[in-house]
Amino acid sequence: MNTASSPEVHGSVAPGFEKVREAFADGFQGRPGMGAAVAVHHQGRPVVDLWAGVKDARSGSAWEEDTATVIFSVTKGLASVLVARLVDQGLIDYDAPLAEYWPEFAANGKGRLTVREALGHRAGLSAVRVPLSKEQMLDWDFMTSLLAEQEPLWEPGSAYAYHSITHGWLSGELIRRVTGQTPGRHFAEVFGPVTSEAWLGLPEAETGRVAQIALSEAYEQSSRDRLRLPNQFAARGPEMGGALPPELVGEHTGANDPLFHAAEFPAAGGITTARGLAAIWSAVVHEGEEGPLLRAETLVDGLRVVSEGPQALEIPGPWVDRFTAGFQRPGEGQDLLSPEGFGHYGAGGQLGFADPAYDVGFGYLSNWMEPDAERASAVVAAVRESITAR
Numbered sequence: 001m002n003t004a005s006s007p008e009v010h011g012s013v014a015p016g017f018e019k020v021r022e023a024f025a026d027g028f029q030g031r032p033g034m035g036a037a038v039a040v041h042h043q044g045r046p047v048v049d050l051w052a053g054v055k056d057a058r059s060g061s062a063w064e065e066d067t068a069t070v071i072f073s074v075t076k077g078l079a080s081v082l083v084a085r086l087v088d089q090g091l092i093d094y095d096a097p098l099a100e101y102w103p104e105f106a107a108n109g110k111g112r113l114t115v116r117e118a119l120g121h122r123a124g125l126s127a128v129r130v131p132l133s134k135e136q137m138l139d140w141d142f143m144t145s146l147l148a149e150q151e152p153l154w155e156p157g158s159a160y161a162y163h164s165i166t167h168g169w170l171s172g173e174l175i176r177r178v179t180g181q182t183p184g185r186h187f188a189e190v191f192g193p194v195t196s197e198a199w200l201g202l203p204e205a206e207t208g209r210v211a212q213i214a215l216s217e218a219y220e221q222s223s224r225d226r227l228r229l230p231n232q233f234a235a236r237g238p239e240m241g242g243a244l245p246p247e248l249v250g251e252h253t254g255a256n257d258p259l260f261h262a263a264e265f266p267a268a269g270g271i272t273t274a275r276g277l278a279a280i281w282s283a284v285v286h287e288g289e290e291g292p293l294l295r296a297e298t299l300v301d302g303l304r305v306v307s308e309g310p311q312a313l314e315i316p317g318p319w320v321d322r323f324t325a326g327f328q329r330p331g332e333g334q335d336l337l338s339p340e341g342f343g344h345y346g347a348g349g350q351l352g353f354a355d356p357a358y359d360v361g362f363g364y365l366s367n368w369m370e371p372d373a374e375r376a377s378a379v380v381a382a383v384r385e386s387i388t389a390r
Helices: 018-026 074-088 103-109 115-119 140-149 167-179 183-191 204-209 217-227 232-239 258-262 274-285 296-302 374-388
Strands: 009-013 035-042 045-056 342-346 350-355 360-366
Touching: 009 018, 018 035, 018 045, 018 374, 035 274, 035 374, 045 274, 074 115, 074 167, 074 183, 074 274, 074 296, 074 342, 074 350, 103 140, 115 167, 140 167, 167 183, 204 258, 217 232, 274 350, 274 360, 350 374, 360 374
Parallel strands: none
Antiparallel strands: 009 045, 035 045, 035 360, 342 350, 350 360
16 A cells, blocks of 8 residues: 555565555555565565665665665574574583683672573673763673673572663673674674675675664653663663663664674674565574574574563563563564564564464564554564465
8 A cells, every 4th residue: 555655665575465565555654754674584485575665864865675774672583593503503501501601701699690591681781880981882892891790780590671782792792702703703604694684793885775763752752761760770771871872873873873883782783684684584494405594492492481571670561571592472462473483573663583383584674763563563464364364
């Protein structure tokens, strides 16, 4: 559907997936400054590849076929695939202490925290205790040393609260200690054969394809609401001691900063196209000629829910998230196609996941940040309807 407030949708859908195009187009209504893309792989082949809207509302430049954007916490799901592959290879045990691979992490009572608990947001490190500059946050060795030494905000393993940014140094340093590679280098090694359109640490040659991110009033209000929480670490955790803006993005700061794009942030700094994201998630579960990226046994282990319900730090409900060893599982209002789905949502409405029951890889991206995922959820519902009607 195209209306005065709904731009022309480009790309293609396979026969039977026309409803996905309609749901995607409907998401633009009332959002004239938005750009977005969606891609779906079903049974190992692309069946949806759509894009529309604007890449940069300041100039009015169009979202193109190869436009990419920061995927925020969708990155956590991809980093967790990398960890799961190392579990697959016998190099990591989810139930071993994280300090077994990263000895310095044992400081201040964190020595018994397991890898599974750390990836499940139970480390007690959801915020930093000290002010930070952008330069310090961009310094990998500084940040991993800081978190290894930091006294946790609660007894590790006893409770959980979402580690919105710090999660990336926990997963990333684990990857680095085990492989000897930076997380961005390992990301490229594993996912490079799947797609050329996904990065953790954007090469300079690709900077021109990244969309400019803008904030809806509703998203800005949600950030203001968070800042009013009584616990300072809950209120300002995502800011990383002032190194990031409260909304995670400004016109030239946070996720719109080229220095952020070039850095390796396994929690929130991945950059990809929708079709690159869908291709990766499809490869995680699709049994192609070379098999899926993860064995079924590893998935069963890695997808055990370890954190849900009330959070620490007086973070109020509703509590809809269900976390495993770094992945999100379907929760109330969080549609991942079927109960078997797993992946991760991202700030502003991004979504990437795999669904082994339907053999699907999915990616939805937008540069117009809203406090919910209704646009992506409508597309997921259309995908389900299209597949079940075949």
